Amino acid sequence: MEKVVVIGLGLIGGSMAIDLKKNGNYHIIGIDRNINHTSKALELGIIDEIGADSILTEADVVIVAVPADAIPPVTKSVLDQINENTLVFDVGSVKGQVCNQVKEHPNRKNYVAAHPIAGTEFSGPEAAFSGLFTNKINIICEKKLSDKKILEKALQIFDKLEMRTTFMKADEHDKHIAYVSHLSHISSFMLGKTVLEIEPNEHNIFNMAGSGFRSTVRLAKSSPAMWTPIFLQNKENVLKSLTEYIKNLETFKNKIEEGSNEEVFNIMENTNRIKNILDGIVK
Amino acid sequence: MEKVVVIGLGLIGGSMAIDLKKNGNYHIIGIDRNINHTSKALELGIIDEIGADSILTEADVVIVAVPADAIPPVTKSVLDQINENTLVFDVGSVKGQVCNQVKEHPNRKNYVAAHPIAGTEFSGPEAAFSGLFTNKINIICEKKLSDKKILEKALQIFDKLEMRTTFMKADEHDKHIAYVSHLSHISSFMLGKTVLEIEPNEHNIFNMAGSGFRSTVRLAKSSPAMWTPIFLQNKENVLKSLTEYIKNLETFKNKIEEGSNEEVFNIMENTNRIKNILDGIVK
Known part of the structure; x- marks a missing residue:
């Protein structure tokens, strides 16, 4: 044994x-x-x-x-x-x-x-x-x-x-995992933070939270003791992924502000293919 | 009947x-x-x-x-x-x-x-x-x-x-739902977009996607035909929630950049209480 x-x-x-x-x-x-x-x-x-x-x-x-x-x-x-x-x-x-x-x-x-x-x-x-x-x-x-x-x-x-x-390779791993895992955790934590800040009445969150919010914010329940050193150790890649993420959010925000129906639609439609990828149906 | x-x-x-x-x-x-x-x-x-x-x-x-x-x-x-x-x-x-x-x-x-x-x-x-x-x-x-x-x-x-x-009230509904539902959809769509852009090899996404990424990006599979008019009709509230979300991401990014262990930890720990709220255990 x-x-x-x-x-x-x-x-x-x-x-x-x-x-x-x-x-x-x-x-x-x-x-x-x-x-x-x-x-x-x-x-x-x-x-x-x-x-x-x-x-x-x-x-x-x-x-x-x-x-x-x-x-x-x-x-x-x-x-x-x-x-x-x-x-x-x-x-x-x-x-x-x-x-x-x-x-x-x-x-x-x-x-x-x-x-x-x-x-x-x-x-x-x-x-x-x-x-x-x-x-x-x-x-x-x-x-x-x-x-x-x-x-x-x-x-x-x-x-x-x-x-x-x-x-x-280790450096490749760290780059990819920043996007596919570490960024998800940050996007989820910041979503939770934003909603908590705007909702002084927490019953509203409970009452209005559909399954979508629950799923998107799930990772905000994760352990800070585990994730703090991960973000800091993979700092360079995490910062890069965050910069790209914020850039995409800004662009999308501008398209909504402009009322660009077609562009808002197209950005989301192009992203829908994540479904096939996650299902393993990769072209 | x-x-x-x-x-x-x-x-x-x-x-x-x-x-x-x-x-x-x-x-x-x-x-x-x-x-x-x-x-x-x-x-x-x-x-x-x-x-x-x-x-x-x-x-x-x-x-x-x-x-x-x-x-x-x-x-x-x-x-x-x-x-x-x-x-x-x-x-x-x-x-x-x-x-x-x-x-x-x-x-x-x-x-x-x-x-x-x-x-x-x-x-x-x-x-x-x-x-x-x-x-x-x-x-x-x-x-x-x-x-x-x-x-x-x-x-x-x-x-x-x-x-x-x-x-x-209708205006209250629209304000709260922007944060608790509409923002989740945008954060998820933009997460999917960011990952798709950085990963020319889609097998990496499939291989490295843990349950966390799958859960956070789930809403990026949603219908653009349904969500485009929602975002545009609730424009004012959606833009406000996006502005707050981006501000929180920027702050968190800066704290990681500075290597502020304690602040990165505290921001996440303060957000952990979303768990009790979603479980209906509201103080």
Whole structure:
């Protein structure tokens, strides 16, 4: 039975622990600097035992599932302590910084830079659930810098989680993910903020919120502790995506102001094709 | 059996027809200037028969469910043709303009200005379904201008659709709905546009789109034919909400640019309370 150490027992680390434990071939040891998280994870049966850092020397697999700003230092520290056969992977939403910071590490070959694209707006071990990763995409960056056997071991784990893995360069990943994920979170948070500011009577929000608003504002329930370091770590790409987004909003606003029926219509019609893309019907 | 004429057999008109027909006490006559819609609605059993305008003189109830720009002229024309006991209501997302335009109509008392807050991103008779209105909010504006018996008849219909009705002034409705509904649609359309522009390789969007992006961009699949006249008819309020939204995005962008950890965190944390509001836990 392989020893899997999960550092960070939130939604992602916790859900991974649940499904690896279910699989039966893994003994799950949990580490979290928040002792409420470790005891909750043990109580909920997410992990088999609570571990200390000293366990890292014996680990077969170490999963780094801490907030974005902690990923580079924690990953480096883990690489300092493991044995030569240990697989270490992180699950962070930004890949450039951690890849750069471990590039010259003597154990770089033991590390796999992963981003399983899965989540909900909830956080903490109570939010973890079985099946979070099923049929979701996992992106692995800089795969050539990982040892072949180590990479193989990682792919087996993602297979067991029923994920589909694709490969990308770290800087490409960070650029695309800024648009497809990080920008959505900001647009949603700012929508929530704008509506809260204008509605002193919160019953109006509750009464008038259709399913459309609920869906668009859902991500505004997300954890600030998780998202603040992501936005700051992927700052350059996030700022670029925000600039483009604001530019598009300004243009659309001007077209409405001018009363340009046809242009307002055309902008929306051209955007409708997002439907086919999300359904996987790409030309 | 009461004769209900539904003008406009799209998602809203069609879904209303389905559930009133189910109820058993109504004979549903459909009118739509798009003959594909009328024949499809008949084929799908959404309506009992296709009607001509001449039927209006015999109607017990007329539901105006056409696009926003057509609502004021169609409602006026319907009011010209009905008998003294006919209830006429529209289901549009903007209420100020239609209320103003029928204010002096001799049959104003036969009209109820309604906005059932329900919908999906799909349109046309094929998108109509039973249960769309169940447990949703319906807003009625300027109720004092409707005859009491006529209003009563309308409330019975919304009861049969299992909606909860609240009352508002038309200008208040239009202001609030701009923020809580119209702005969501624009933020979603512009998110979709921004991502489409930056991703020449559409496979990236498909591969990297998590549930968060899917949820935030869902409304960008909505019908431009439906939404263009809504934005233009509610122009003043929509522009105001967009200005506030863009201002919030600019501020947030600046905070990220400055690397203000704490402020980025606080803005998001203050917005998290949208969760309790949407769950109905309002302080």
